[in-house]
Amino acid sequence: MTLKNPEKNKKTPQKRFRGKNILVTGCAGFIGWKVSQLLLEMNKNVIGLDNINNYYDPALKRWRLASLKRYSNFSFHKVDIGNYKKLKKIFEENRTDAVINLAARAGVRASVEDPWVYLDTNVKGTLNLLECSKDYRVKKLILASTSSLYASLDMHHWTCPSGRLP
Numbered sequence: 001m002t003l004k005n006p007e008k009n010k011k012t013p014q015k016r017f018r019g020k021n022i023l024v025t026g027c028a029g030f031i032g033w034k035v036s037q038l039l040l041e042m043n044k045n046v047i048g049l050d051n052i053n054n055y056y057d058p059a060l061k062r063w064r065l066a067s068l069k070r071y072s073n074f075s076f077h078k079v080d081i082g083n084y085k086k087l088k089k090i091f092e093e094n095r096t097d098a099v100i101n102l103a104a105r106a107g108v109r110a111s112v113e114d115p116w117v118y119l120d121t122n123v124k125g126t127l128n129l130l131e132c133s134k135d136y137r138v139k140k141l142i143l144a145s146t147s148s149l150y151a152s153l154d155m156h157h158w159t160c161p162s163g164r165l166p
């Protein structure tokens with residue numbers, strides 16, 4: 001007996017994304033910088049956003065930013081994605097085809113020490129981007145999520161016998 005493969009005759013979509021203007025948040029970060037660079041090399045226009053915070057040495061972020069600024073198809077806005085008003089203005093002034101959200105607070109331990117800043121960026125910032133994308137009819141939004149989200153896991157299992165986070 002031969003098993004029929006239901007996927008066999010299915011047409012797979014081969015459409016490539018043709019959007020030209022990509023808004024990348026966290027463009028001075030480890031991943032956002034590399035993603036921006038790849039997009040710029042693909043001749044896309046990158047609208048980069050970052051608040052250059054001091055979670056780690058901002059000199060490294062400034063160095064990454066300087067390397068992106070060498071591309072004529074790159075523009076940069078120093079902005080906090082938690083600031084809805086400022087974010088909205090950027091969408092208003094820049095036609096955007098897709099958003100890649102890589103501006104995030106990562107790190108589990110720091111999220112326990114200061115949960116508010118995580119709430120402002122990872123939750124409110126993402127919500128702001130979703131609202132702006134809806135209002136300005138952006139077709140695609142990619143969210144990297146963050147390693148500091150461990151949803152329903154019981155944090156009790158992450159603690160040492162001393163009761164402190166490892």
Ligand SMILES: NC(=O)c1ccc[n+]([C@@H]2O[C@H](COP(=O)([O-])OP(=O)(O)OC[C@H]3O[C@@H](n4cnc5c(N)ncnc54)[C@H](O)[C@@H]3O)[C@@H](O)[C@H]2O)c1
Nearest residue numbers: 026028029030031050051053080081103104106145146147
């Ligand atoms: N690096 C990894 O190996 C890895 C693995 C899995 C998932 N991720 C996820 O990918 C995302 C990016 O990670 P990364 O390693 O590039 O981190 P990163 O800290 O190097 O980059 C984040 C960037 O976002 C900026 N930023 C943070 N909050 C902001 C805000 N409110 N407004 C504007 N800019 C803000 C920071 O200044 C920074 O430049 C995170 O969600 C992270 O959890 C990373």
